[in-house]
Amino acid sequence: MPDATGLELLAKELQESEGMGAEAILGTLYFRGHATLEAQPQRIRAVLGRLRERGYRSLMSVHGVDYYPHEPRLGVHYELLDMDKVDRVTVVVRVSTDAPDLDSVTPDGEDGKGWPTADHQEREIYDMFGVAFHGHPDMRRILMPEDYEGHPQRRDFPVGGEPVIFTYNEHESSGVTR
Amino acid sequence: MTVADQQLSEYRRREQSITLSQVEQSGEDTHEELLTLNFGPHHPATHGVLRLLVTLQGEVVRSIKPVIGYVHTGIEKTAEDKAYWKAIPVVERMDYLSYYFNSMAYVGAVETLLEVEVPKRAQYLRVIHLELNRIASHLIWLGTSALDLGAVSIFLYCLRERELILDLFEMSSGARMHTRYFQVGGVMEDIPVGFVEKTREFTKVMPARADQYGAILNANQIVLQRLRGTCPLDAETLLSLGVTGPLLRAAGNPWDLRKAAPYSSYDDFDFKIPVGTVGDNYDRFAVRVAEIYESVKIIDQALDGLPEGPHITTDRKIALPPRHELATSMEALIHHFKLVTEGFRVPPGEIYYPIESPRGELACFVRSDGSSKPARVHMRDPSFVNLQALSHMAEGSYIADMIATLAMLDPILGGIDR
Numbered sequence: 001m002p003d004a005t006g007l008e009l010l011a012k013e014l015q016e017s018e019g020m021g022a023e024a025i026l027g028t029l030y031f032r033g034h035a036t037l038e039a040q041p042q043r044i045r046a047v048l049g050r051l052r053e054r055g056y057r058s059l060m061s062v063h064g065v066d067y068y069p070h071e072p073r074l075g076v077h078y079e080l081l082d083m084d085k086v087d088r089v090t091v092v093v094r095v096s097t098d099a100p101d102l103d104s105v106t107p108d109g110e111d112g113k114g115w116p117t118a119d120h121q122e123r124e125i126y127d128m129f130g131v132a133f134h135g136h137p138d139m140r141r142i143l144m145p146e147d148y149e150g151h152p153q154r155r156d157f158p159v160g161g162e163p164v165i166f167t168y169n170e171h172e173s174s175g176v177t178r
Numbered sequence: 179m180t181v182a183d184q185q186l187s188e189y190r191r192r193e194q195s196i197t198l199s200q201v202e203q204s205g206e207d208t209h210e211e212l213l214t215l216n217f218g219p220h221h222p223a224t225h226g227v228l229r230l231l232v233t234l235q236g237e238v239v240r241s242i243k244p245v246i247g248y249v250h251t252g253i254e255k256t257a258e259d260k261a262y263w264k265a266i267p268v269v270e271r272m273d274y275l276s277y278y279f280n281s282m283a284y285v286g287a288v289e290t291l292l293e294v295e296v297p298k299r300a301q302y303l304r305v306i307h308l309e310l311n312r313i314a315s316h317l318i319w320l321g322t323s324a325l326d327l328g329a330v331s332i333f334l335y336c337l338r339e340r341e342l343i344l345d346l347f348e349m350s351s352g353a354r355m356h357t358r359y360f361q362v363g364g365v366m367e368d369i370p371v372g373f374v375e376k377t378r379e380f381t382k383v384m385p386a387r388a389d390q391y392g393a394i395l396n397a398n399q400i401v402l403q404r405l406r407g408t409c410p411l412d413a414e415t416l417l418s419l420g421v422t423g424p425l426l427r428a429a430g431n432p433w434d435l436r437k438a439a440p441y442s443s444y445d446d447f448d449f450k451i452p453v454g455t456v457g458d459n460y461d462r463f464a465v466r467v468a469e470i471y472e473s474v475k476i477i478d479q480a481l482d483g484l485p486e487g488p489h490i491t492t493d494r495k496i497a498l499p500p501r502h503e504l505a506t507s508m509e510a511l512i513h514h515f516k517l518v519t520e521g522f523r524v525p526p527g528e529i530y531y532p533i534e535s536p537r538g539e540l541a542c543f544v545r546s547d548g549s550s551k552p553a554r555v556h557m558r559d560p561s562f563v564n565l566q567a568l569s570h571m572a573e574g575s576y577i578a579d580m581i582a583t584l585a586m587l588d589p590i591l592g593g594i595d596r
Contacts, residue, residue, distance in 0.1 A: 031527050032290050058417055061530070061558040065545055077543065079530055079558075083417075083431075086438050090530065117420025120566055143247040143595060152255060155553075159259050 007035040010089070014050055036090040044093050045103050048078060049112040056080035056089055059105070059115045064125040068155035072096035074129050078105070095131060097154075104133035128153035212240060219248045225322060225584065226591030228565075237576050242569040250595040257555040261521030262288055262362060265552060269542070270356045272557055273593035275318055278304075278311040279535040281360040283542035283557065286441060287531035288362050291524050291546055294496055299487040300364030301443040306377065306480045307350070307359060308442075309473040313384065314343045315536040316466050316473075320391060323463070323585035327404055332391060339387050342380050349373050362522075363497040364490030374481055381474050381481075388470050395463075405460040409571040409583040412457060419570065420563040423538025425587065428465045429457030435534035447479045459579075462586040469536075496522045521550040530558075537561050537588055559593035 011025045014037070024047060027038040039047040048059070061079040072094040080089050095102060104122055108114040122133045123142040130151040133139060140146060150157060186194075217230035227248035233241040253272050257265040269284045270277045282304065289296060296304075321336035344354040350369050351357035359366050395401050413429040426433055432453045436444045452468035454461025490497045498517055499510040524546040532541035538560030545554040568587055572580040 032293070032529055034529060036528075059420060060422075060532070060539060061541060061543070061563075063543055063556045063558065065528075065543075065554045065556075077528075077530075079541070083433055083438075088530075115420075116418050117563060117566065120562060124562075141247075143250040145247070152252065155258075157255075159255060 004030040004035075007037070007089075010035075010054070011037055013054075014047060017050055020046060020050070034088065034090065036092055038092045038094070041093045041095050041102055044078075044091070045105055045109060045111055047091055048080070048105055048115065051080055051089065051091070052112075055082040055085060056087070058083055059117050060088075062105075062118045062121040062125065064129040064131060064153065066129060066153065066155045067094070073154075074100055074131055076102060076125060076131060097130070100129070100131045102131055102133055104136035104139075106133070107135055107137055109135065127151070130154070211235075225589055226594075228584075228589060228591055228594070230568075230584075232577075232580070234577070239572055239575055239577060239580050242572055242580070244565055244568060246565070246591070246594050248595065249591050253596045254555050254557065258552060261550050262524060262552060263517070263521050265555060266361065267356060267358050269555065269557065270358065271592065272596050273535065273537070273540070273559060273561065273590050274355070275315045275590055275592075276311055276535050276537070276540075277356050278307050278360060279533060279540050280542075280557065281358070282308060282442070283531055283533050283535075283540050284544070284555065285360045285362050286533065287529050287542040287544040288524060288552075290529050290531055291527050291544060292362070292496060292522070294363050294491050294493055296364055296442070297488045297491060298443065298485045299368075300489050300491075302480045302484050303350075303365050303369060303489065304360060304442050305444065305447070306477055306484075307347070307365075309476045309480075310343050310346060310377075312473045312536045313470050314340050316470050317343075319466060319536075319588045323582075323588075324395065324401075326581055326585040327401060329395065329398070329401065332394065335387070335391065339384065342383070346373070346377055346380060349376060361490060361497065363493065364488070366490075368489040374484070377477065377481060381478050384474050385471055388467065392467065402460070404578065404582050405463055405586070406458065407456075408459045408579045409575050410456055410458040411567060411571045415570060416457075416567060419567045421538065421567050423535070423560055423564070424465045424469065425462060425538070425564060425567065427451065428454035428461035430455060435532060435539060439532070441533060446483065447476045449473075449476050449479075459582050459586045466536075466588075523548060523550050524552075532558070535560060537590065537593070538564060540593075557593070557596060559596065561587075561589045561591075561593040562596075565589055565594060 007028050007030050011028045014020060015022045015025050024040050024043040025037055026040055029036040058081040059078060060081045063077050065075040065077060067073055067075055074095050074097060076093045078091040105115045106118045106122060120142060122136055125131050126133060126139060127141040127143050128151055141148060212233050212235055214231060214233045217232050219227040219229045229245040231243040231245060232239055253268055257268045260268060266281050266284060270281045272280050317336040317340045321333035324332035347357055348354050350373055351359040351366060413426060413431040416426050416429055422433060430453060432451050434451045437451060449472045452465045454465050494513040499513055503510040504514060526546055526548040528545040530541055530543045532539050540560055541558040543556040544552050547553040564587060572583045
């Protein structure tokens with residue numbers, strides 16, 4: 001992992017690289033030996049591309065987190081790995097539930113090569129949290145059935161899924177038959 | 179033909195006109211159609227409830243689309259509702275053949291958040307159980323893959339060895355599978371008397387048994403023809419797809435987290451990483467079989483060097499006090515009560531803890547908000563990411579090669595679907 005000073009230098013380097021601007025990196029966090037960069041949602045492809053040039057060529061995991069009740073609620077974490085130096089860095093992006101839009105990092109864009117490994121993982125984040133990835137080649141649910149309504153991994157989604165239907169509430173059912 | 183030709187039926191006349199040259203059917207389009215078949219979730223060769231939509235042109239696979247989610251049980255959602263201690267059995271059941279690895283990733287993440295030190299003896303015991311589980315997982319993989327190729331007898335031989343391993347697990351923790359043996363801060367209980375001897379009996383026997391599997395499979399023409407040269411994929415594509423583990427090592431990249439970023443005292447042990455050259459199905463097969471020998475070496479070294487000491491951290495705010503103290507000490511009673519009812523609280527933070535499971539990089543992401551229940555548990559499962567490589571590997575090959583590739587991919591649907 002880059003240590004705390006290394007992380008600050010990395011963040012500064014990303015902000016100063018061309019086309020990025022100072023708002024691209026919103027913050028840094030060094031916690032328990034792990035380095036995290038918070039990036040602006042609109043710049044996620046550029047940030048990952050720059051980190052790839054710096055050596056972090058493997059995207060190991062893309063996963064979502066619901067930070068309820070903190071706003072913006074939905075977070076997407078990109079875990080990057082530099083295999084040659086055995087270095088890891090996390091890039092976090094926060095979007096709100098009102099506008100849960102992000103650029104997909106899966107396809108090759110004009111701004112550089114994509115990360116094909118994010119294919120199924122972005123579909124899972126869409127399925128579980130509702131973050132829509134624009135430009136994804138196949139944006140549909142992966143674990144839940146295609147016609148499912150709701151995003152199960154959000155914190156305000158009940159653990160039991162749909163409420164259990166008893167006689168006192170059977171007429172309130174959402175229409176989804178078991 | 180001595181029988182008069184006009185007595186022959188139309189069918190018989192057509193039959194006589196068949197030559198070995200290409201058949202021309204009158205009036206029909208001679209282009210081959212693309213046929214999309216459903217390799218349904220109920221299928222003996224899909225290693226679980228995996229559904230593949232396979233588009234075929236004749237026998238050649240043109241595209242594969244995996245459809246998953248048939249065994250999605252909401253493990254990550256369930257774990258959010260449980261105390262950290264109680265989430266361990268939930269998380270263990272994700273990748274159901276490498277259960278110690280699931281719990282190791284989760285428990286390691288929580289220990290990093292808590293900044294608690296795991297005693298050396300517990301680390302060695304963890305390594306012994308992890309490597310035994312690695313051998314057990316590879317044995318099931320070998321048995322089911324040979325079953326897919328048609329070598330039915332290998333399956334029961336592999337299960338015979340796995341019975342020895344499951345007996346060892348039963349000896350140390352009481353359960354054969356999903357043992358809850360790894361706890362936050364160490365292991366649940368110290369190993370009983372006789373465990374070390376019984377494990378040594380196993381490690382003495384296992385290399386000879388693995389030689390037997392090699393003797394049956396490595397010289398078998400059918401296995402060689404089905405695995406050699408089929409569905410290779412280079413390391414560059416595998417890396418861009420996020421594939422790790424034996425698949426990447428078969429393609430030539432010696433990436434193994436046990437060596438690159440050692441956790442739980444793996445750097446105390448001397449073992450090699452088997453690496454393939456071509457990246458075809460035979461290399462994937464050979465790498466996993468070679469890993470069995472290396473795991474046996476690690477277990478032997480861990481048994482030789484097993485240090486004395488506590489089997490779990492002595493921090494009573496995290497680990498339960500031993501039962502005999504409850505009768506005499508008030509503090510122990512209070513700690514026990516608080517741990518069992520509410521559980522320990524983890525300071526707020528997020529962590530991503532990766533380990534090397536039999537299928538690749540298994541990582542656990544835990545976010546804690548300061549309470550006694552995790553706010554988010556995500557398991558980065560290697561099979562989920564490795565499945566994306568199936569279409570790259572098997573497109574353009576025959577159905578039989580696709581079956582062999584799926585077997586060599588070693589997908590575990592419990593991990594894919596969670």
